[in-house]
Amino acid sequence: MELTLWTYEGPPHVGAMRIAASMEGVHYVLHAPQGDTYADLLFTMIERRGCRPPVTYTTFQARDLGGDTADLVTRTIADAVQRFAPEALLVGESCTAELIQDQPGALAAGMDLGGVPVVSLELPAYSKKENWGAAETFYQLVRALLRPQMPPPGQPRPDPGRWRREGRRPRVNLLGPSLLGFRCRDDVREITRLLASHGIDVSVTAPLGARPADLERLPDADVNVCLTPEVAGTACSWLERSFGMPWVRTVPIGIRATADFLREIHGLLELELPPELVPDAGGACEAERRSQLPWYSRSVDSTYLTGKRVFIFGDASHAIAAARIARHELGFEVVGLGSYSRERAREVRAAAREFGLNALITDDYLAVEAAMAEAAPELVLGTQMERHSAKRLGLPCAVISAPLHVQDVPAHHSPQMGWEGANVIFDAWVHPLMMGLEEHLIGMFRHDFEFVDGHRSHLGEGTASPGTPAAATPPAQTFSTPLQDLSPADAAEALATTVAVAEAFAPAGGAPEWTADGEAELNRIPFFVRGKVRRNTESFARDRGLVAIDAETLYDAKAHFSR
Amino acid sequence: MSVSAPSIPTSLSTPPAPEGHEIVRERGQREVFCGLTSIVWLHRRMPDAFFLVVGSRTCAHLIQSAAGVMIFAEPRFGTAILGERDLAGLADANEELDRLVARLLERRPEIRTLFLVGSCPSEVIKLDLAKAAERLNHAHSGRVMVLSYSGSGIETTFTQGEDAALQAMLPLLPDAAASGDSADQLLIVGTLADAVEERLTGLFRRMGIERVRSLPPRRSTELPAVGPGTRVLLAQPFLSGTARALLDRGAELVSAPFPLGVEGSAAWMEAAAAAFAIPESRVREVLDPLVKRGREALAPHREVLAGKRLFLMPDSQLEIPLARFLHRECGMELVEVGTPYLDRRLMEADLSRLPPATRLSEGQDVDRQLERLRAARPDLVLCGLGLANPLEAEGIATKWSIELVFSPIHGCDQAADLAELFARPLRRRERLQVA
Ligand code: SF4
Ligand code: SF4
Numbered sequence: 001m002e003l004t005l006w007t008y009e010g011p012p013h014v015g016a017m018r019i020a021a022s023m024e025g026v027h028y029v030l031h032a033p034q035g036d037t038y039a040d041l042l043f044t045m046i047e048r049r050g051c052r053p054p055v056t057y058t059t060f061q062a063r064d065l066g067g068d069t070a071d072l073v074t075r076t077i078a079d080a081v082q083r084f085a086p087e088a089l090l091v092g093e094s095c096t097a098e099l100i101q102d103q104p105g106a107l108a109a110g111m112d113l114g115g116v117p118v119v120s121l122e123l124p125a126y127s128k129k130e131n132w133g134a135a136e137t138f139y140q141l142v143r144a145l146l147r148p149q150m151p152p153p154g155q156p157r158p159d160p161g162r163w164r165r166e167g168r169r170p171r172v173n174l175l176g177p178s179l180l181g182f183r184c185r186d187d188v189r190e191i192t193r194l195l196a197s198h199g200i201d202v203s204v205t206a207p208l209g210a211r212p213a214d215l216e217r218l219p220d221a222d223v224n225v226c227l228t229p230e231v232a233g234t235a236c237s238w239l240e241r242s243f244g245m246p247w248v249r250t251v252p253i254g255i256r257a258t259a260d261f262l263r264e265i266h267g268l269l270e271l272e273l274p275p276e277l278v279p280d281a282g283g284a285c286e287a288e289r290r291s292q293l294p295w296y297s298r299s300v301d302s303t304y305l306t307g308k309r310v311f312i313f314g315d316a317s318h319a320i321a322a323a324r325i326a327r328h329e330l331g332f333e334v335v336g337l338g339s340y341s342r343e344r345a346r347e348v349r350a351a352a353r354e355f356g357l358n359a360l361i362t363d364d365y366l367a368v369e370a371a372m373a374e375a376a377p378e379l380v381l382g383t384q385m386e387r388h389s390a391k392r393l394g395l396p397c398a399v400i401s402a403p404l405h406v407q408d409v410p411a412h413h414s415p416q417m418g419w420e421g422a423n424v425i426f427d428a429w430v431h432p433l434m435m436g437l438e439e440h441l442i443g444m445f446r447h448d449f450e451f452v453d454g455h456r457s458h459l460g461e462g463t464a465s466p467g468t469p470a471a472a473t474p475p476a477q478t479f480s481t482p483l484q485d486l487s488p489a490d491a492a493e494a495l496a497t498t499v500a501v502a503e504a505f506a507p508a509g510g511a512p513e514w515t516a517d518g519e520a521e522l523n524r525i526p527f528f529v530r531g532k533v534r535r536n537t538e539s540f541a542r543d544r545g546l547v548a549i550d551a552e553t554l555y556d557a558k559a560h561f562s563r
Numbered sequence: 564m565s566v567s568a569p570s571i572p573t574s575l576s577t578p579p580a581p582e583g584h585e586i587v588r589e590r591g592q593r594e595v596f597c598g599l600t601s602i603v604w605l606h607r608r609m610p611d612a613f614f615l616v617v618g619s620r621t622c623a624h625l626i627q628s629a630a631g632v633m634i635f636a637e638p639r640f641g642t643a644i645l646g647e648r649d650l651a652g653l654a655d656a657n658e659e660l661d662r663l664v665a666r667l668l669e670r671r672p673e674i675r676t677l678f679l680v681g682s683c684p685s686e687v688i689k690l691d692l693a694k695a696a697e698r699l700n701h702a703h704s705g706r707v708m709v710l711s712y713s714g715s716g717i718e719t720t721f722t723q724g725e726d727a728a729l730q731a732m733l734p735l736l737p738d739a740a741a742s743g744d745s746a747d748q749l750l751i752v753g754t755l756a757d758a759v760e761e762r763l764t765g766l767f768r769r770m771g772i773e774r775v776r777s778l779p780p781r782r783s784t785e786l787p788a789v790g791p792g793t794r795v796l797l798a799q800p801f802l803s804g805t806a807r808a809l810l811d812r813g814a815e816l817v818s819a820p821f822p823l824g825v826e827g828s829a830a831w832m833e834a835a836a837a838a839f840a841i842p843e844s845r846v847r848e849v850l851d852p853l854v855k856r857g858r859e860a861l862a863p864h865r866e867v868l869a870g871k872r873l874f875l876m877p878d879s880q881l882e883i884p885l886a887r888f889l890h891r892e893c894g895m896e897l898v899e900v901g902t903p904y905l906d907r908r909l910m911e912a913d914l915s916r917l918p919p920a921t922r923l924s925e926g927q928d929v930d931r932q933l934e935r936l937r938a939a940r941p942d943l944v945l946c947g948l949g950l951a952n953p954l955e956a957e958g959i960a961t962k963w964s965i966e967l968v969f970s971p972i973h974g975c976d977q978a979a980d981l982a983e984l985f986a987r988p989l990r991r992r993e994r995l996q997v998a
Contacts, residue, residue: 001649001659010624033683035597037714038625040949050956059593062717095619096683126647314991
């Protein structure tokens with residue numbers, strides 16, 4: 001038994017739903033009680049989709065438990081096949097149905113469904129989670145549909161350079177993008193365009209937008225591109241073992257990763273490497289200029305980003321990519337790196353070692369929050385959970401990974417991958433740090449009247465500093481949108497957050513006191529950095545066992561932290 | 564339409580005479596939340612209580628999603644997620660639960676009442692939470708009160724979770740007679756927004772009903788006494804079990820329509836006043852200005868809503884009183900009124916105010932119901948979150964039902980706000996000029 005307040009991943013059958021809902025022509029019959037239909041809103045609300053996920057639930061009740069639940073399963077399957085005429089059917093169960101052991105897969109296998117391919121999913125709900133469920137479902141579906149085409153063992157591997165002999169352009173499959181993944185829709189568009197610019201066609205993208213018949217065409221491609229290892233890793237390695245298809249392992253998030261990705265794909269396809277991808281002595285190449293990130297990073301305005309302390313947590317792919325971008329492409333210092341993807345803990349640990357860190361592998365969001373507070377970063381890159389923890393701690397944050405919220409599904413094109421993805425990342429990560437004004441300007445103009453109390457930056461009070469009385473003001477003043485204009489859920493968030501901030505920073509007993517001259521000196525500091533200075537100084541004072549903070553302490557702390 | 568005089572049945576056992584409504588009873592796929600969801604408003608009502616679901620990762624994910632994806636502060640609810648080890652041996656699961664509760668209480672010293680909430684998995688494996696609560700009460704006596712109830716999806720739908728939670732609290736309610744305090748009191752049952760509750764209580768006091776208490780209370784430990792002399796006035800329609808249990812404790816039930824809309828709220832208050840024999844003149848003095856003002860405030864929304872066709876999908880159990888309000892006071896036409904289950908006795912006053920031959924549906928077969936809906940092309944649909952965007956994409960305006968259990972909608976003063984919630988999607992469509 002494990003205590004969970006918020007959870008990063010849903011149960012494995014939600015992973016299966018992500019595959020079914022991402023595809024066309026697939027239907028999922030899920031043996032589950034009525035409450036489990038909540039999962040629909042993940043797609044219709046969070047993804048803001050205009051159609052229901054293709055799932056029929058049995059919604060059994062206690063009174064069914066007497067004996068006819070198996071009958072309910074077969075009736076539901078028959079009805080769903082008749083109503084939705086799927087091209088492939090997934091049959092599975094949620095945690096409760098797993099306990100009553102009706103074995104819906106076996107029941108479906110015994111039915112005459114007019115030849116619809118049926119994939120029975122066994123997703124152990126008490127030991128596995130959402131991403132695992134998605135990967136397993138995708139793999140089972142691919143395997144079931146391709147089994148008839150499997151070459152006999154011992155047959156030579158297909159030659160990845162065969163496109164040349166066949167007189168056509170090379171082609172690849174993009175595997176892994178799915179609904180509720182982070183910016184998958186935009187990444188697919190970006191990578192398809194990027195590959196096209198190198199003369200490479202995309203044969204099948206799956207699961208997003210694919211039909212079962214498309215999965216049957218997977219072996220027509222020369223190489224598989226594993227865009228989302230969390231979802232497609234299992235299927236890619238099976239396709240390699242069974243069909244001899246090589247796969248690209250680099251996830252093209254960030255400048256260096258995009259260049260490596262292109263080199264890897266050129267190598268596998270035996271394509272000549274274009275000069276713009278040939279690295280110079282420093283490892284950089286001309287193609288990197290297709291993104292603005294390298295120039296923006298070198299520009300004078302970015303000087304103040306140097307050594308910003310950043311804490312990173314997310315799924316394995318995004319967290320690892322984020323750490324490398326942060327360190328090598330934006331010049332930040334990575335002070336924390338972790339992931340909830342236990343399946344890929346090894347890779348995250350290895351990446352953390354590059355930065356001299358121990359990776360945090362956990363799905364306890366309170367442990368992440370504690371690690372974050374401990375690391376005292378200046379920027380948090382995380383999931384929606386870290387966004388909230390960061391809010392409580394008064395830290396700027398950008399969301400880089402699922403689990404997501406409707407605001408992570410923007411209307412505009414906003415990829416994370418490829419050259420354009422790097423542009424998006426530059427903007428998304430740097431903006432929370434700016435607080436309406438770059439820091440070096442703050443230093444230069446700190447005595448101007450605009451910086452007096454009460455003057456607010458155009459970003460509102462999103463960065464209001466906890467520890468100041470402002471953070472504990474009533475919600476109506478803390479949030480720019482009046483509560484009555486928010487949806488009830490968002491209003492609840494707003495209220496709850498305010499309460500949390502107030503609770504988290506209630507004066508603890510034994511905290512050092514500010515003397516009048518300490519307070520006066522503090523008030524000379526521009527209001528939007530004052531909270532940070534107050535926090536740093538207090539922790540400095542506490543560490544030294546000081547009971548009073550005067551102006552000298554403030555400057556001692558400043559000297560200490562500027563080292 | 565005749566407005567029946569409020570009566571006070573002392574028992575719930577006599578079903579009313581059959582109605583002239585067409586009733587479609589359906590059993591198929593239901594698209595509703597389970598009873599766990601009510602935690603999301605109960606934990607806000609009683610900030611000193613904690614709700615610990617004993618269930619699966621699905622249950623944890625459900626509450627997280629239903630709570631608007633994430634409420635973010637450290638919430639006053641959580642899930643003890645059963646793992647393979649717990650399923651293997653139940654004794655072990657009990658030990659695990661004890662360990663986990665001890666840790667939780669250590670972390671959250673402000674908790675006064677801990678609800679262990681049963682789920683489908685805990686019920687199917689027959690984990691006895693009542694016994695666990697007893698054991699934990701003993702272990703933590705004086706520090707926290709531990710209660711248990713089921714919010715499982717195999718037993719309860721959505722709002723029924725509150726019914727189960729209140730029933731779990733009932734044994735703790737002091738006995739009015741035994742405590743020598745059987746003076747008359749009005750007990751408002753069902754979670755209301757704090758501001759609404761204060762307003763309604765204030766109005767009752769103005770009428771001359773001195774003792775007004777609420778269940779659930781705002782502090783989980785300040786429980787009202789109950790017994791003969793207690794008149795129960797239901798504020799929410801999903802509390803059949805609680806109502807029944809209160810009658811067993813000697814309370815009387817005030818029969819009334821639910822306090823939605825001007826008419827419903829006025830009738831609700833009149834019924835309470837009648838139960839306390841408050842003179843008519845006093846009642847009119849308090850109510851008449853409210854009713855007048857409420858009607859005036861409703862008028863602009865009625866303009867938008869009148870003549871529009873409304874389809875209510877079953878979800879929160881508020882559907883019948885809402886249909887009554889939207890039809891009688893806002894002039895909407897009712898295409899179909901769905902309800903997850905029909906408790907005729909509690910709904911009597913609202914049902915009898917629906918136009919004759921209204922099509923009611925009880926239970927659900929969602930795909931068939933959607934077929935009926937598409938065929939009827941209503942102007943507005945009340946539905947759950949899973950269906951709203953798909954219907955909007957089909958060109959049908961919607962109103963989320965979950966919003967109605969979170970928003971202050973009860974009482975005459977709130978009637979216009981309630982109507983506005985329904986008028987807004989229509990106004991918005993009017994305004995938009997894009998595809
Ligand atoms: S329906 Fe049952 S298993 Fe599903 S979330 Fe509700 S209580 Fe948990
Ligand atoms: S938080 Fe936003 S996206 Fe989520 S359910 Fe509420 S309104 Fe929809």
